[in-house]
Amino acid sequence: MTNARAVDEPPLDAETLAFLTRSGLRRLWTAARTRLERNGLQPAGTIRLQDLDAGEREALSLLLARPVTGPTVMIRLPDLDTRLRASAVGRGLAATLTELGPPLTDRRAARDAAATERTRLWSTAETTMAATSLTDQPWAHQWLEETRRTGSLTRQPHTTALMTITQAIQTLATLFPGTGPDPAPAAWGRGELATRTTGSAHGLDDGTLLARLVLRGIALAQGADFPTDAPGRRALWRRASVTPDEVSSTVLTYGLRPRGGTWQETALRERAEHHLETHLTLRELRILHLELPPGTRVHVCENPRVVEAAADAGCTASLICTSGSATTVVLTLLDALAAGGCAFAYHGDFDWAGIALANRVMRRYGVAEPWRMGAGDYEYLVMRAELQGTPPLPLAGPRMEAVWDSELAPTMEALGVALHEESALELLLGDLE
Known part of the structure; x- marks a missing residue:
């Protein structure tokens, strides 16, 4: 300028x-x-x-x-x-x-400067790769060419792009050391690997550009497809002997009584008998093979308040809470239970986001059915709230059709009231008892 x-x-x-x-x-x-x-x-x-x-x-x-x-x-x-x-x-x-x-x-000068920066970026990448064990691995050259072709790096500020490609190469070289004198350990924690190659334990967190570049390299090295969802990404990390964080995310459960004689199954049964909720991590789900009697009806709710109330009331039914979103750990547990022959009864908020989440569960599991989530249930709860003098919560956002009840969305739109799950708490507890 x-x-x-x-x-x-x-x-x-x-x-x-x-x-x-x-x-x-x-x-x-x-x-x-x-x-x-x-x-x-x-x-x-x-x-x-x-x-x-x-x-x-x-x-x-x-x-x-x-x-x-x-x-x-x-x-x-x-x-x-x-x-x-x-x-x-x-x-x-x-x-x-x-x-x-x-x-x-000066747009001409800006174009020339951008071209110079791109040349420097890829020259640095090639030099960095030549100094690592990747230089003799054909997939690595394919990975670098695909990275160049997508343009994902050149859309970043030059300093960011240079750091990202350098760290990606260093991370892949650490995972695939070839026959060098300092081979990588048999396994890495993702945070540990990120600290070594980026200086930050969060450098390879899911969703970052660096993590996507490294995963593309792993996929090429392993001859695998690039994953499109979180479980697939976690599986691909494991193929490179990298263990993602499996303890920070949990799924809230209550009343699970799995069969089996290990201390894990025994502990869950004892907590259920004492009406105590349990938070399960992904790591626990990986090592704990939950097996409930086939045909067990597991209730699924959206709000942790339902679990709290069920525990206070001493309910005996099995209950799993999505905590407002079906995250990887929630779906991992539901997948395992569905594979073991369990059936699901789902309840959530009567708002458009709640309908979207319910749709996701219903579509994913053929064994899922609505639990007090019909148009009639909604009308009754709206009428009861009005009679009790509860201030109405306006229904906002884009309309979402309910896959299990074609009348629910029109009814919600007509009444225009959003209902959180707590409005149905008394009815839900009656079912759980």
């Missing part, structure tokens, strides 16, 4: 500025700015203005010191630059446009 104003150039006086900013010159400055930014900020070439109105013709005649009478005018930028310097403006075209604002951008 150009300097705001040359050091020896005073600001334009008010009269000159008022003339230059009159509406009749607006199209001229726009066209001149576009041409200068393309020309490396040099006043070269010609611009053509068409369909001039009377105000534009008058303003251009005064500026150019020649009559402009027709509907079209051709203006040579070198002549305009000379005219501005010789007039009361007292400076060239580029300086005038800068004064009028915003600052000019």
